[in-house]
Amino acid sequence: MPISDVLTNSTLLQLRTLANEHEWGLAYNASDDMRAIAAMQLAGEILTYFNKTISSKGASKFGVQFGAYATFLSFFGLVDLPKVSDNFTGVVDYASSMTFELFTNATVASGSFPSTDDLQVRFLFHNGTASNTSEPAVYPLFGGSADAVSYNDFQTNLNKFAISTTEQWCNKCQNTTGSCAAYASGSSGSGTTNAQGSNGGGGMSPAIGGVIGAFVTLAVVLGSLALFMLLGGYRLASKKRLAGVATRQGVEPKA
Structure with a gap:
C-alpha cells in the first residue's frame, strides 16, 4: 500500500x-x-x-x-x-x-x-x-x-x-539534598504546608518517600544476595586468605 x-x-x-x-x-x-x-x-x-x-x-x-x-x-x-x-x-x-x-x-x-x-x-x-x-x-x-x-x-x-532563587526552587520541588541541603531547615514554612495540603494533611513528602524507597531497594538487593549465597553454598572470603591457601597448595595466586 x-x-x-x-x-x-x-x-x-x-x-x-x-x-x-x-x-x-x-x-x-x-x-x-x-x-x-x-x-x-x-x-x-x-x-x-x-x-x-x-x-x-x-x-x-x-x-x-x-x-x-x-x-x-x-x-x-x-x-x-x-x-x-x-x-x-x-x-x-x-x-x-x-x-x-x-x-x-x-x-x-x-x-x-x-x-x-x-x-x-x-x-x-x-x-x-x-x-x-x-x-x-x-x-x-x-x-x-x-x-x-x-x-x-x-x-x-x-x-x-x-x-x-535556588531556595525557591528547592522549596517548590521539596528537594533537601545536594545544593538544596542548605535550605532544608527552612522548608518547614510554606513549602511544607503546601506539600501537606496536597497530600491530605498527613502525607509523605516526595523527598522522604525517595529515601525510604532507596533503603527498601537496598534491603531487597542485600536479602536476595544473602539468599543466593545460602542456597548456592557460597561464602565470603578475604583475598589474603585465598592467596595463602593457593600458596600452600603450590598454586601461584593471580593478581
Missing part, C-alpha cells in the same frame, strides 16, 4: 491534534502547576532581567534566551494565554519566539529614565520563523484584554509563580 494512502491529510491532522493534547498535558495542568516548573524559572529570569534594566536605568537593553517548546507551553498556561486562543495549547514550530517589551508612553526628559509606575510591558509571539512579512503579534496576558500591562501588574502576576 502506498504511504500516501496511509498518511492522508486527515490522518496527519489527527496525529498533530493528539500530539498537541499529549504535550500540553505534560507541560501544564491547572491543578498541578509543578509540570510548569521550567516556565516558573523562566518567569523569574524575566523579572530579574527587567529589574536589572530598571536599576541600571536602561544600561541593559536586550536579553536573549533559547529553550524547548515545552517551556513555551508551560508559560502559555501560567499566563492564561489559552483564554485568548486555543492555538496556545499546541506545540510551537521551530524558531518560534516570545518577546517581552518594556516601554513607556510617558514624557521623559533627555538623559533620564522613567519611573517604575510609568513603565509598561507588551507581550509578542510568533509561531515559527519571523520575518519582515510575518512579524510577531501582540497578545494580552493574565486573562485580560489590553495589549499592554503596567510593569507593576506584570511583576505582581509573575511573582505568583516565578522562581528567582
